[in-house]
Amino acid sequence: MSGAAITVKIDDREVKELVGRIQKNLGDLTPAMKIIGSTIRTSIVRNFEKSGRPGKWDKHSETTEKRRGKGAKILMARGLAGGLAASINYKAGKKSVTIGTNKVYGAVHQFGAKKGSFGMVTANIKAHLRKGTKVKAHTRKMKLPWGDIPARPFLMIQNEDWTEIRAALNDFITGGNA
16 A cells, blocks of 8 residues: 555454454355345245246147146146245355256256257057047157247246345345344
8 A cells, every 4th residue: 555554443342243243254155145045946936936937938838738727837737745846946055055956857947948859769659549449559759859848947036036135145244134
């Protein structure tokens, strides 16, 4: 530093304690990252409950509507009792938080997939009745997926989440309730 300088000695007990907490807290941000993870996880679950935010996801295909029923919740076949929505979790570390799903099909729903983009599969079809006619057991080659799957981005942080995250970080740094 050039020019003039002063040395500040903190004598105020509360300020000393606050600075001490800030120093301590900046070493390991895990508690703050847990709060951030929980906030974002709650927001992502809300994305499922609202069938997409800020914009609505594409509706089900006719085939899916026939199977699940007209008006069935998108990506919520089991609600929060299982499936993709229930699998959202987070892992907090000292300097970051990771949020995602352990479901292998999660990426397909997040980013979408074009018909046949995963190649072909040989399906073993059991003998069955189709419109009153008996169909023999056979194999059939099928594209995966068998139809386009639109992107339904569920791993999204909403604008209102940032306010809650900032408040949690402020509380954590200043020794509040974090």
